[in-house]
Amino acid sequence: MKSNNFVKLDFYTVKPYFKSMMFLPVIALIIGLVMKNLYFMIIMIAGYSWMISTYPFSIGEKFNLDVMYSALPGSRKRIVNARYLYFILLYWVAGIMSICIAYVVHLLTGLEFEILQGILIVISVFPLASLIAGIFYCAMFKFGYLKARFVNLIPIVLIFLGGELLSTFVKESLMDIDQISPAFIITISIVVGILILYISKIISQKIYQKKDF
Amino acid sequence: MSNAIELKNVNKSFKTFSLKDISFSLDTGFIMGFVGQNGAGKTTTIKLILDMLKLDSGEIKIFNKDHQRHADVIKEDLGIVMDKSYFVDEWTLRDVEKAMSPFYINWSSLKYSKLLKDFGLDKNKKVKELSKGMNMKLMIAVALSHDAKLLILDEPTSGLDPVARDELMDMLREYVLDENRSVLFSTHITSDLEKIADYVTVIQNGKIYYTGPKDELLEQYALVKGGQNVLNDSLKKLLIGLREHSVGFDAIAKRDEVKHLKNIVTENVTLDEIIIRIEKESRKSEK
Amino acid sequence: MNIVISNTVGIPIYQQITKQIKDSIFSNDVKEGDMLPSIRNLAKDLRISVITTTRAYNDLEQEGFIVSVQGKGCYVLPQNTELIREQKQREIEEYLQKAIDCGNAIKLHKDEMIKMINILYEEGCNE
Numbered sequence: 001m002k003s004n005n006f007v008k009l010d011f012y013t014v015k016p017y018f019k020s021m022m023f024l025p026v027i028a029l030i031i032g033l034v035m036k037n038l039y040f041m042i043i044m045i046a047g048y049s050w051m052i053s054t055y056p057f058s059i060g061e062k063f064n065l066d067v068m069y070s071a072l073p074g075s076r077k078r079i080v081n082a083r084y085l086y087f088i089l090l091y092w093v094a095g096i097m098s099i100c101i102a103y104v105v106h107l108l109t110g111l112e113f114e115i116l117q118g119i120l121i122v123i124s125v126f127p128l129a130s131l132i133a134g135i136f137y138c139a140m141f142k143f144g145y146l147k148a149r150f151v152n153l154i155p156i157v158l159i160f161l162g163g164e165l166l167s168t169f170v171k172e173s174l175m176d177i178d179q180i181s182p183a184f185i186i187t188i189s190i191v192v193g194i195l196i197l198y199i200s201k202i203i204s205q206k207i208y209q210k211k212d213f
Numbered sequence: 214m215s216n217a218i219e220l221k222n223v224n225k226s227f228k229t230f231s232l233k234d235i236s237f238s239l240d241t242g243f244i245m246g247f248v249g250q251n252g253a254g255k256t257t258t259i260k261l262i263l264d265m266l267k268l269d270s271g272e273i274k275i276f277n278k279d280h281q282r283h284a285d286v287i288k289e290d291l292g293i294v295m296d297k298s299y300f301v302d303e304w305t306l307r308d309v310e311k312a313m314s315p316f317y318i319n320w321s322s323l324k325y326s327k328l329l330k331d332f333g334l335d336k337n338k339k340v341k342e343l344s345k346g347m348n349m350k351l352m353i354a355v356a357l358s359h360d361a362k363l364l365i366l367d368e369p370t371s372g373l374d375p376v377a378r379d380e381l382m383d384m385l386r387e388y389v390l391d392e393n394r395s396v397l398f399s400t401h402i403t404s405d406l407e408k409i410a411d412y413v414t415v416i417q418n419g420k421i422y423y424t425g426p427k428d429e430l431l432e433q434y435a436l437v438k439g440g441q442n443v444l445n446d447s448l449k450k451l452l453i454g455l456r457e458h459s460v461g462f463d464a465i466a467k468r469d470e471v472k473h474l475k476n477i478v479t480e481n482v483t484l485d486e487i488i489i490r491i492e493k494e495s496r497k498s499e500k
Numbered sequence: 501m502n503i504v505i506s507n508t509v510g511i512p513i514y515q516q517i518t519k520q521i522k523d524s525i526f527s528n529d530v531k532e533g534d535m536l537p538s539i540r541n542l543a544k545d546l547r548i549s550v551i552t553t554t555r556a557y558n559d560l561e562q563e564g565f566i567v568s569v570q571g572k573g574c575y576v577l578p579q580n581t582e583l584i585r586e587q588k589q590r591e592i593e594e595y596l597q598k599a600i601d602c603g604n605a606i607k608l609h610k611d612e613m614i615k616m617i618n619i620l621y622e623e624g625c626n627e
Contacts (some may be wrong), residue, residue: 005315012312016303059301067299070265072316073288213265243550386544411549426551428513481507 006074006082007089010056013065017055024048029101038102038113042095042121046129049094053087053133057145066213080141080205084197087133095122120182123189130193134200141204141211215277217241217363217395218262223271225261230419232257235271237414237424242392244385246406246427247399248484249416250492255399258416259367262397263293275363289318292356296368298348302341306334309355317359328354346377353384364388366398370405378402382409403484413484417491427484435468436486439477448474454490465490501530505546513548517556518563525565525576526588532578536566539574 025045032041060066069079099118106113139148216238223235232254239245247255260266262273264280273280275287293299300309306329314320329336332350334343343351349369356364364385370378385396386409400406406413406427414424423430437452440461449455451471452464465482472479501524505516524530536542539557543550557574560566568574603613 008315009312012304012308013301015308016301063301064297064299065301066265067263067293067295070263071288071291071293071299072313073285074316075284210267212267213260382547383544386547389550390538390540390544392540408547409549411551426549428549428552432512 002074003078003082003085006079007085009072010082010086013059014052014055017059021048021052024051025097025101028098029105032102033105033109033111036111038105038111039118039121041102041105042098042118043125045094045098045101046091046122046125049090050129050133053090054136054140054145054149056083056086057140058149061145070213076208076211077205080201080208083137084133084201084204087137088197091126091129092122095126098122116182120185123186126189126193127196130196130200134196138200138204138207142207215241216274217276218397219272219274219277220258220262221272221274223258223261223273224269225257225266226269230254230257232261232419235416235421237421239395239397239412241395242389243411244389244396244398244409245412245414246403246410246484247397247414247416248401248403248406248488249422250488251401253416254419255401255416256367259365259397259399262365289359290362292353292359292361292364294349294352294356294364294366294369296371297345298340298343298351300340300351302339304340306336306338306340306351309340309351310358313355313359319360321358321360324360325354325358328357345372346374346380349373349377349381353381357388362394364394364396364398366396366400368400369398370400370402378405381405385409403488407484415484415488415491417488418495422491430487431482431484433467433469434465434482434487435471435479436463436482437466437471437477437479438463443474443476454493456493501536503542503546505548514552514556514559517542517546517553518559521556521560522565525579526584530576532576534576535572536574536576 025048028041028044028048031044032038060069099115099122102113102118103115105111136148142148217240219238221236223232225232230252235254235258247258249255257266261268262275262280264284276290278287280287300312304312310322310325314322314325326336329351332347332354334347334351334354340348340351353364370381373381382405385398388394389396398406398410410427412425413427413430415422415430434453438461441457444457444462448471451466452462453466455462455464465486468479471477501521503517503520505513505520507513509516521530521536530536536557537545539553540550543553546553557566557568561568561574565577565579566574567577600613602608
């Protein structure tokens with residue numbers, strides 16, 4: 001797919017900052033251990049993936065990358081498309097990574113953790129993450145990172161404040177409604193998440209297409 | 214003769230400034246200097262060409278193709294150099310290649326390596342460690358590595374010492390030895406242009422004052438000096454950007470119109486002088 | 501072949517170029533069939549506009565001094581020595597007329613003029 005190059009570019013943009021971002025999962029891990037809730041750790045990592053997904057915007061603005069993007073072959077639509085793909089990739093990679101870490105920690109410390117539950121949490125939080133990403137990507141494409149950035153903190157704050165509640169809630173509601181097949185939950189979550197991102201993408205593309213740099 | 218760039222009746226308005234009816238074209242194989250004082254509209258025009266700003270009206274063609282509809286194809290052959298780096302600071306020059314090369318069909322790693330070596334740039338260095346002059350060379354290296362047929366430079370020499378500026382001028386001349394390549398370069402350092410430009414477009418306050426061969430512009434006008442006693446109303450009408458002082462006056466004027474006059478001294482005019490005088494003249498008419 | 505142009509002398513640059521190339525041809529510095537620098541290379545070396553060098557070469561081509569071969573370059577054409585001789589003789593007549601006018605201004609006699617010419621020739625031979 002032609003957006004590939006821009007997705008790679010987003011990762012390349014963020015690459016120099018990866019090392020300094022490594023401490024984030026570590027913090028999530030520590031907090032998860034402290035709170036004895038590995039599921040919370042998973043949600044924290046999901047939150048961090050959201051943070052990293054805004055980096056192409058912040059870095060782009062800081063280094064005047066608009067010029068670079070304008071020079072490269074590839075329509076603005078494609079650039080926007082790639083940014084959403086980048087988010088999806090980040091979220092799922094973070095999700096898988098966090099499940100793996102949680103499992104290893106579970107083996108080492110005996111703290112409660114079931115892979116299936118972990119997977120279900122990652123999947124069922126996806127629509128929420130997509131909603132947040134969807135709204136704020138539109139804001140960032142429209143107003144630029146600097147002006148929209150305060151909204152970047154909201155998910156982090158929300159997660160810190162409500163993350164534990166959320167993870168417990170999701171876990172328990174999943175157990176309550178286990179007459180509904182996991183397959184159904186998985187499908188609905190993914191479909192809703194993708195749908196939200198798709199709508200957001202269309203709006204962002206319209207915004208970005210008209211933008212003056 | 215095909216055009217590398219063609220602008221027809223381009224208009225763009227902002228709150229405090231507008232570009233009005235901009236038309237000019239650059240023939241393939243030539244270097245065009247784009248001059249005017251700061252704020253005259255050079256960067257705005259270049260951004261319009263690059264589709265970074267959207268036109269209000271008018272038409273822009275690059276390589277005879279509409280600049281928006283065929284942007285993808287055009288950008289394969291387009292190289293851009295700006296007055297500051299447009300890469301991520303933390304990237305090494307190796308990263309720059311890895312980031313840029315996938316986008317270009319004609320990217321040559323060999324060329325990139327050779328160019329970096331020729332320019333004295335170390336692949337392992339980070340973009341933030343490069344001086345202004347080196348950054349400029351990096352942008353050129355990237356453009357040449359995918360065999361750009363058109364180089365657009367926006368104030369590439371601002372902040373560079375005379376040696377670095379001279380090096381860039383040589384590079385541009387070398388670049389157009391191949392007559393399929395063209396250069397558009399905007400600057401307010403006109404002495405650079407006087408060395409190498411074939412064509413010049415002068416923009417003043419959002420409008421095109423002149424576009425055409427540089428030598429013709431310089432031949433058309435002359436610097437005129439004389440004593441107070443010579444200055445009469447009919448002469449004043451011919452003068453542009455008149456400066457009167459205690460022991461005489463100076464101004465520029467069309468050579469043809471003043472060549473028959475006695476009691477004045479005429480000299481060759483420079484691009485700088487033209488820009489200064491037309492600005493002076495427009496400020497007068499605003500009063 | 502050397503070409504040195506001046507920005508400060510009143511003569512347009514393309515004319516300076518055509519004159520110097522013609523002189524090179526006359527003095528056999530460049531011979532029939534020799535290839536001249538390309539229009540673009542010349543512009544680059546002299547740091548002038550390609551339009552200027554193009555004009556100089558076009559003029560030279562029109563006057564029959566050079567020919568440009570598509571895809572190859574510009575070559576010096578064989579010179580019609582009769583024609584050159586005539587041109588040069590005309591130039592000499594102009595210069596001589598100027599000398600005569602100067603002489604008349606100080607009422608120099610023709611014989612004295614001829615004496616001066618003889619002396620100059622002798623001095624030229626001794627060099």
